[in-house]
Structures are given as C-alpha cells and as structure tokens.
Amino acid sequence: MLSLGFSKWEVYVYIIVPQTFLSSILALLNEFVTLLKDTSIAYAIGAKEMFTLAIDIANARMEYSISLISVSIIYLAICLLVSSISIYLVIKLKDMGLGMPW
Numbered sequence: 001m002l003s004l005g006f007s008k009w010e011v012y013v014y015i016i017v018p019q020t021f022l023s024s025i026l027a028l029l030n031e032f033v034t035l036l037k038d039t040s041i042a043y044a045i046g047a048k049e050m051f052t053l054a055i056d057i058a059n060a061r062m063e064y065s066i067s068l069i070s071v072s073i074i075y076l077a078i079c080l081l082v083s084s085i086s087i088y089l090v091i092k093l094k095d096m097g098l099g100m101p102w
Helices: 008-045 050-061 064-095
Strands: none
Touching: 008 064, 050 064
16 A cells, blocks of 8 residues: 555555445444344333333323333334435445445
8 A cells, every 4th residue: 555655544544444434334323223222121220211211201190102102103213214324325335336235
C-alpha cells in the first residue's frame, strides 16, 4: 500500500476501515434486533425495561390489555424499522458490488 503513496495510517483510514465497516454493518443491525427482542429477558433479573414499566402501569391502572398491546406495537415498530433498514442496506450494498453475495 505504501507504493500507492499512502502512509500506514491512511491505508487504515481510507481502505481497511471502510471495507470492514461495510461488511460488518449488517451483522451489527442483526445483533441490535436480537438484543431488542431479548431485552424482555431483563425482566427475569429485575432490570427495569419497557415491558416491566408497562406491567407496573397496568397494575396501577388495572388495564392490562392497553399497556401490553402498546408495548407490543412499540417493539414491533422498532424491529420492523431496523429490519427494513437492514434490507435496504443489503440491496444498496449489493448494487454497489459490496456486501454478501446473497
């Protein structure tokens, strides 16, 4: 790479980091969706998260269906948004000749 006029630092900044970012962005989005789905597991260890707060509100108001349906819709919206961004990126990267060959 030094023969192209790049220093070691420029090789990392302009060549290596962009390639690794493009190849890892889809895996990172997939991990984000999995993490979001698994946050309800945090309820088992006592951490306050969206589902736990919905249960607390439902207990206070004695209206379980409204709060739980609301949380379900929020989870669904976030997962669909991240999944659609991931699909969009797959299509764009494939059009650019980058990313996975599927």
